Amino acid sequence: xxxxxxxxxxxxxxxxxxxxxxxxxxxxxxxxxxxxxxxxxxxxxxxxxxxxxxxxxxxxxxxxxxxxxxxxxxxxxxxxxxxxxxxxxxxxxxxxxxxxxxxx
Numbered sequence: 001x002x003x004x005x006x007x008x009x010x011x012x013x014x015x016x017x018x019x020x021x022x023x024x025x026x027x028x029x030x031x032x033x034x035x036x037x038x039x040x041x042x043x044x045x046x047x048x049x050x051x052x053x054x055x056x057x058x059x060x061x062x063x064x065x066x067x068x069x070x071x072x073x074x075x076x077x078x079x080x081x082x083x084x085x086x087x088x089x090x091x092x093x094x095x096x097x098x099x100x101x102x103x104x
Contacts, residue, residue, distance in 0.1 A: 005037035007055040009044075014051055014075055021078075024054060041073060054078035062090030069096055 007030055011023040027039035037055050044050070052074035062081035072094050078101075081088040091101040 003058040004032045004034055005056050005058060006032055007037035007039060007053060009050050010052040010054050010074065010076065010078065011047075011049045012051045013049070019051055019076060021051075022049075025050075036067075038071065050074060052076035052078070054080065056084065057081045060088075062088060064090075064092055064096055069094075 007027065009025040009027050010021055011025055012019055012021040028043050030039040031037065050073075053072075054077070055068075057079055058081075060082045062079045064077060064079060068077065068079070075093070076099070077092045077094075079090045079092070081090070086103050089101070091099050093099055
């Protein structure tokens with residue numbers, strides 16, 4: 001998909017101040033392009049196990065844009081920036097605060 005952005009739903013469990021991600025899902029009717037990705041939220045089934053969204057930033061910055069924050073969905077957002085490794089990821093809450101994460 002690089003250099004296009006990609007977007008996925010995050011399935012998992014939230015307990016207190018921590019979350020466990022169990023799956024990444026491709027949202028229905030999602031769109032991808034140079035500098036954008038999205039999906040119609042009204043087309044999602046009711047599913048309480050969806051805890052957020054993950055998407056890529058081919059630009060190399062893992063900071064959320066204003067558009068990212070305006071389209072925030074769920075409890076957390078993961079942004080994977082180029083080169084898409086664990087050191088180039090950022091995890092954010094709905095207030096755009098970076099939150100720590102651990103990959104097991």
